[in-house]
Amino acid sequence: xxxxxxPIHASLLAGVLCILCFMTSHxxxxxxxxxxxxxxxxxxxxxxxxxxxxxxxxxxxxxxxKVKDGKAVASITMKDSSDITHFKxxxxxxxxxxxxxxxxxxxxxxxxxxxxxxxxxxxxxxxxIYIELPGLxxxxxxxxxxxxxxxxxxxxxxxxxxxxxSMNLLLYLFNKEAxxxxxxxxxxxxxxxxxxxxxxxxxxISENLGAQVTWDDQSKVVSIERDHxxxxxxxxxSQVTVNGTVVTVDTAIEIKNGSTFVPLRFIAEQLGAxxxxxxxxxxxxxxx
Ligand code: HEM
Numbered sequence: 001x002x003x004x005x006x007p008i009h010a011s012l013l014a015g016v017l018c019i020l021c022f023m024t025s026h027x028x029x030x031x032x033x034x035x036x037x038x039x040x041x042x043x044x045x046x047x048x049x050x051x052x053x054x055x056x057x058x059x060x061x062x063x064x065x066k067v068k069d070g071k072a073v074a075s076i077t078m079k080d081s082s083d084i085t086h087f088k089x090x091x092x093x094x095x096x097x098x099x100x101x102x103x104x105x106x107x108x109x110x111x112x113x114x115x116x117x118x119x120x121x122x123x124x125x126x127x128x129i130y131i132e133l134p135g136l137x138x139x140x141x142x143x144x145x146x147x148x149x150x151x152x153x154x155x156x157x158x159x160x161x162x163x164x165x166s167m168n169l170l171l172y173l174f175n176k177e178a179x180x181x182x183x184x185x186x187x188x189x190x191x192x193x194x195x196x197x198x199x200x201x202x203x204x205i206s207e208n209l210g211a212q213v214t215w216d217d218q219s220k221v222v223s224i225e226r227d228h229x230x231x232x233x234x235x236x237x238s239q240v241t242v243n244g245t246v247v248t249v250d251t252a253i254e255i256k257n258g259s260t261f262v263p264l265r266f267i268a269e270q271l272g273a274x275x276x277x278x279x280x281x282x283x284x285x286x287x288x
Contacts, residue, residue, distance in 0.1 A: 030119060031070040034155075038065040041152035042076065045122065047143040055127055055144050058084060065116070065153070074148070075101060075113040082108055086128035089114045089146070095126050122147040155184045167273075169208050169286040171200060180208040189256045191264070191284065197251045198264040198284065202233075205262075209271045209288060215260075222253075222260045224270070231270050233262065242270065 042063045044055035060077035078084055081103065088095040091114065103110035116123065122145040131138040155177065170179040176187045191200045202222060203213045211226035224231045232241040238252040254261045264284060268275045273288040 030067060030072045030117065033067045033072070033153075035068050036066075037156040038067065039063070039152070039154045039156055040065045040074070040119065041149045042074075043147050043149070044125075045145040045147055047145065053142075053144045055142075063148070064156070065119070065148075072116045072119070073113050074116045075111055076146075077109055077111050079109055081110040083129055083131050084127055085130045086126070086141075087112060088126040090124035091115060095124070116148070119148045119150045119153070155179075156182060167209060167288045169205060169284075171204075171284045171286070173198065173282040173284065175282070178204060180204075188259050189261070192261075194251050194254070199251065199254065199261040200264045200267065200284065202253075202260040202262045202267060204259075205267050205286060206271065209273055209286070211271055224267075226271060229270070233260070235260070240266070 040063050041061055042059070043061070044053040044059055045051060046053045058078060058080040060079065063074055063076040066073045066075070078087065087098050089098055090096075096114075098112035098114045101111050101113050114123075125144050125146050126141065127144060128141040129138060168179075168181055171187075171191050172178070174190050174192060176190045178185045178187050185204065187201055187204060189201065191198060193199070202224065206213050206224045206226070209226070211224050214223045214225075215221075216223070220234055222233050222235075224233075230241075230243055233253045235255045236252055238249050239246050240249050240253070241247075249266045250263045264275060264286075268286050271288070273286045276285040276287065277283075278285070
């Protein structure tokens with residue numbers, strides 16, 4: 001007999017389903033990932049087990065995933081490199097040698113890469129170990145699993161414009177993804193164009209360039225202060241006060257989705273930073 005759920009149970013069930021849905025939906029498939037490099041954590045597990053393998057001690061727990069047009073290549077650093085004479089991973093049903101892309105004899109490490117089709121599934125791997133100790137030769141091979149943590153996936157910013165600078169911000173026109181010294185942030189609104197001027201979020205830029213931002217709810221004035229340099233601005237106005245003197249900016253200040261947007265050149269200049277625009281990537285690098 002099919003029992004009808006009472007409304008309380010039904011709403012509880014709906015809630016649980018919603019949470020499950022949320023928990024699974026934020027893990028993106030590789031085909032959904034934007035091109036670029038990501039950091040990802042990984043673990044070596046014993047064969048057919050969720051227990052950690054001895055191999056975990058011989059790999060760096062942070063790997064890198066390079067995504068291009070829906071394909072992903074993982075690179076991992078192996079420590080105790082000379083002990084691990086062979087390392088294979090399963091690719092299209094067969095065990096294949098990984099590609100060595102870097103090796104460092106002094107640190108006894110090597111970086112290997114291999115294609116990954118699904119970061120949510122463990123990859124079957126095989127290691128061949130050869131260690132000669134006084135009175136003992138350890139010569140064994142084992143099957144293990146490499147398990148990525150999809151929730152640890154973080155985009156790594158890369159831009160020629162930000163290299164070698166002590167403070168750098170990287171934003172993209174019409175894109176909510178932004179980086180401060182390589183660390184990814186999600187903006188509440190993407191930078192946009194207004195009358196051909198680029199508008200950027202004042203708080204993200206200012207705070208990440210070491211300035212203090214305050215909002216006075218009564219006067220509706222946003223104040224940005226750095227090293228006794230004070231900028232005050234009001235929503236809808238192109239008249240901005242800089243250290244008590246009124247200046248006119250290219251485009252009026254705007255509040256979008258709770259964030260104050262200001263003309264890029266103005267804010268960068270005021271905070272002593274330089275702007276580099278890359279038309280190909282539509283990226284805005286703000287460096288100091
Ligand atoms: C001379 C040093 C070592 C000794 C004496 C040693 C000894 C052992 C022993 C007794 C086992 C259990 C075997 C069994 O009954 O299944 C084992 C398992 C294993 N060892 Fe070693 N081991 C050594 C070094 C290493 C190194 C350097 C690695 C990897 C880099 C390694 C990887 C493994 C793996 C993968 C297993 C299978 C279980 C697992 O995944 O953790 N061993 N080892």
